[in-house]
Amino acid sequence: MKTVVVIGGGITGLSAMYELQKWKKASGTDVRLVLIEASNQLGGKIRTVKQNEFLMETGADSIVARKLDIMPVIEELGLEKEVVYNATGLSYIYTDGEIKPIPEDSVFGIPASIESLVNSTIVSAEGKVAALKDLYTPNETFTKSDSVGRFLEYFLGQELVEKQIAPVLSGVYSGTLNDLTIASTLPYLLDYKNKYGSMIRGLEKNKQKFISGEKKFLSFQNGLDSLIDAFEEKLADVEILKNTEVQKIKKENRHYQVYVNNQEPIIADNMILSIPHSGAQSLFHAPELKREFANLKSSSLISVYLGFNVSDSILPADGTGFITANTEELSCNACTWTSRKWKHTTKSGNLLIRLFYKSSHPSFDSLMNMNNEELLKIALTDIQKSLGIKAEPVATEVTNWTNQMPNYLITHPQSVEALERKMAADYPGIILAGCSYYGVGIPDCIKNGADSATKIIQRI
Numbered sequence: 001m002k003t004v005v006v007i008g009g010g011i012t013g014l015s016a017m018y019e020l021q022k023w024k025k026a027s028g029t030d031v032r033l034v035l036i037e038a039s040n041q042l043g044g045k046i047r048t049v050k051q052n053e054f055l056m057e058t059g060a061d062s063i064v065a066r067k068l069d070i071m072p073v074i075e076e077l078g079l080e081k082e083v084v085y086n087a088t089g090l091s092y093i094y095t096d097g098e099i100k101p102i103p104e105d106s107v108f109g110i111p112a113s114i115e116s117l118v119n120s121t122i123v124s125a126e127g128k129v130a131a132l133k134d135l136y137t138p139n140e141t142f143t144k145s146d147s148v149g150r151f152l153e154y155f156l157g158q159e160l161v162e163k164q165i166a167p168v169l170s171g172v173y174s175g176t177l178n179d180l181t182i183a184s185t186l187p188y189l190l191d192y193k194n195k196y197g198s199m200i201r202g203l204e205k206n207k208q209k210f211i212s213g214e215k216k217f218l219s220f221q222n223g224l225d226s227l228i229d230a231f232e233e234k235l236a237d238v239e240i241l242k243n244t245e246v247q248k249i250k251k252e253n254r255h256y257q258v259y260v261n262n263q264e265p266i267i268a269d270n271m272i273l274s275i276p277h278s279g280a281q282s283l284f285h286a287p288e289l290k291r292e293f294a295n296l297k298s299s300s301l302i303s304v305y306l307g308f309n310v311s312d313s314i315l316p317a318d319g320t321g322f323i324t325a326n327t328e329e330l331s332c333n334a335c336t337w338t339s340r341k342w343k344h345t346t347k348s349g350n351l352l353i354r355l356f357y358k359s360s361h362p363s364f365d366s367l368m369n370m371n372n373e374e375l376l377k378i379a380l381t382d383i384q385k386s387l388g389i390k391a392e393p394v395a396t397e398v399t400n401w402t403n404q405m406p407n408y409l410i411t412h413p414q415s416v417e418a419l420e421r422k423m424a425a426d427y428p429g430i431i432l433a434g435c436s437y438y439g440v441g442i443p444d445c446i447k448n449g450a451d452s453a454t455k456i457i458q459r460i
Contacts, residue, residue, distance in 0.1 A: 011046055065217055069447065092319060278403060296415055303357075305398075309394045
């Protein structure tokens with residue numbers, strides 16, 4: 001009997017094991033399935049915390065609804081009746097001591113019409129004129145492997161990018177825009193530029209894909225943990241080992257010995273490594289392989305929730321949060337008005353706010369050495385400066401994701417390709433999976449898990 005081991009019980013690993021179990025049942029194959037997770041619960045970066053009347057997502061907070069390939073999975077898991085969608089509203093940028101609305105008719109801060117550009121209160125008249133270059137300058141050199149930051153600045157001007165676009169995009173993709181490729185961020189922008197001669201015109205022609213619906217994001221009535229719990233409940237034919245840390249992987253003939261902290265080594269024929277690249281790197285002793293892993297980069301994030309015994313009606317009308325443009329004014333990179341965006345996160349309509357502190361911020365080096373009490377003081381100061389709220393919180397949650405946020409730098413595709421070649425040559429039958437390599441969104445991770453399972457099935 002063959003044994004397949006999946007290391008890492010995050011959403012990618014769960015998806016992979018779910019597909020493997022379905023194949024086992026359908027084919028009648030005699031195979032042992034083992035899922036190993038180092039912590040005491042599954043889910044990885046998906047974790048729901050309930051405190052007082054508030055529901056807080058300490059990692060990912062939603063699923064992109066327009067990626068409709070996620071719906072069959074939700075229905076298979078029996079969660080379709082628990083789905084909730086976000087409330088829409090204005091997003092703001094905090095700059096010059098106040099919050100200013102990001103034009104509604106925009107995509108990631110990029111104008112989707114001339115009117116959107118003209119009506120922006122964030123960019124000066126000179127900056128708006130510079131952005132008109134996009135309308136009359138053809139693309140002659142840029143490809144999808146080029147920097148998205150340089151691409152945007154060349155056609156839209158420095159001011160629009162720095163003040164309105166970069167704060168939004170940097171909030172979605174970790175890292176500075178000059179270090180990120182068009183392919184790994186917004187590849188359709190180059191397609192629109194080449195097809196319509198202008199990114200603005202292209203977005204205007206296709207804006208219904210981005211701006212039309214209220215159902216942009218989805219979650220579940222009892223939190224994203226519902227997705228993890230449903231996967232776990234379905235894995236009846238899988239040995240799930242929690243509180244089990246993999247210490248090393250050793251190749252022996254055509255098999256692998258998986259050494260763990262609390263039992264005898266597990267003999268595996270095939271494996272899926274769905275853990276961060278830094279963790280995967282530590283399992284192998286080959287220096288050349290370690291160097292390949294080291295080419296992948298990650299950053300850090302601190303998430304701080306504050307729940308107050310006041311109504312969220314004290315927030316600016318129709319708003320759902322803000323992003324900071326000038327990093328000297330506040331210590332946070334962004335602030336989501338969670339109770340406004342997600343009605344299910346507060347039972348009485350009281351105010352719940354989430355602040356994000358990223359390693360890209362100049363003050364992060366000092367923040368990462370602070371304890372939770374000190375971080376909460378920083379968060380309260382940011383809230384008072386930006387929103388004028390002086391109330392004391394009745395619920396708090398601080399989560400530190402140290403070196404857990406993947407950076408898709410310009411060299412990322414080449415680094416992943418080189419790593420895959422090295423793994424295939426030296427460790428055939430071990431598949432790399434997860435957001436360190438192939439995408440950070442929940443639908444992307446679920447698809448990556450299923451694709452990884454397919455590779456293992458084909459090998460068997």
